[in-house]
Amino acid sequence: MSTNTEIKKNYQFIKFKKLVIVSVIIGFLSAFLGIVLKNATEYYESIFFHRAETNAVFFIIFPFFGLSIIYFLRQYLFKKKENKGIKEIFESVSSKTKNLPSYKIPSHFINGLLTVVSGGSTGIEVSTVVATATIGAVAQRKHNMFRQYKTELICAGIAAGITVLFSSPIAGILFSLEVISKKLTRTFILTTGIAVIIASALSFLLHEKPLFAVNITTWHLKAIPYFILLGVLSAIYSIYLTRCVLFFKSYFSKINEPYYKIIVGSVLLSISFFIFPQLYGEGYHAIKTVIFNSNDTTLTLSLALTFFGITILKPIATSATLAAGGDGGVFAPSLFIGAFLGLLLALLLNRYTNADVIPLNFMIIGMAAVLSASIHAPFTALFLVCGLTNNYTLFFPILIVCLISKYTAKMIYPFTVYNYSPSLVK
The missing domain is CATH 1.10.3080.10 (Clc chloride channel)
Structure with missing residues (x-):
């Protein structure tokens, strides 16, 4: 023995x-x-x-x-x-x-x-x-x-x-x-x-640095209702992103000639870039352009329309990329959409309700919220965005908003681009 x-x-x-x-x-x-x-x-x-x-x-x-x-x-x-x-x-x-x-x-x-x-x-x-x-x-x-x-x-x-x-x-x-x-x-x-x-x-x-190292110093309890609103909006946008990807893949699958897919996808991308160059590639360059000056950004009609247009067109550009044969997923698009959605909401709140919220905080929380709802992984989104920004000041509000966005999205539409199967909806 x-x-x-x-x-x-x-x-x-x-x-x-x-x-x-x-x-x-x-x-x-x-x-x-x-x-x-x-x-x-x-x-x-x-x-x-x-x-x-x-x-x-x-x-x-x-x-x-x-x-x-x-x-x-x-x-x-x-x-x-x-x-x-x-x-x-x-x-x-x-x-x-x-x-x-x-x-x-x-x-x-x-x-x-x-x-x-x-x-x-x-x-x-x-x-x-x-x-x-x-x-x-x-x-x-x-x-x-x-x-x-x-x-x-x-x-x-x-x-x-x-x-x-x-x-x-x-x-x-x-x-x-x-x-x-x-x-x-x-x-x-x-x-x-x-x-x-x-x-x-x-x-x-190798001295690798966080992608968006920002200086976040505080957040206010009075902003919690607005954070909840951001969570709900993030859930809606995540569903829009998911449905866009699934729709385009289904539509493109009916095109038998591969080169027609490439042409259609390329045309859609080119049109998107002409309207909003920020949609080119991952979009991190566009986030970096606004994130460090977000608290000093003044809302104008043209800026509001730009941010709104970006959040609407990004899922379409992403879907066209993937359906036409590109390699990738919804990580970067979710972060991109969340950043601009959060900034737009904060600027609108400050302009029309005198909420006096911090736009930078809304950008960071928005990134995590849309990602959480898109992949149904709130804790991943929480630590991922905190790591991206090298800052854990917003840990608690990000956690709350990620949970809200995930379960709101799941309640409305229970699928992600990863777990969707046509057999599941029959």
């Missing part, structure tokens, strides 16, 4: 040691991929966007050029298979036979980069999530001992990727738990914990 017990203990120790080692490797590779993709996208997007600003004809050329390259890469390099985004991960973790093939790493990396750089009105977050999930899936297949930990190792890769994108290890863990795993185990804690520690260390060594 003692010999059997000792053998069992030794086996458990060896398994633990190997899980630690593989988690370190997954964390490093996923973080490295995320950092490279983030910086490459930001660098080249700014170059392409500046070129289009100086010569508007590129607002027509770039989307068509980018979507065409993505199509040819899929046809001749990536096995003629479209990227399904996070649904690919769901299919993998829920099945013992379906796996994320290794070509998904370069496929999502290259296509995500091309999509955003050429103006696709989405972000690299979903591309990063699927690519890093594939790193975990490939590692899981390398050793028989890891076969039973498929979900945990996939989540470790995802958590590391989210950590470096948003400077928030907690958001990485929570996204893996709330959206992918939905089950907390000791192995999950071990693998994702190690992966995000490695990712955080790599971010620190």
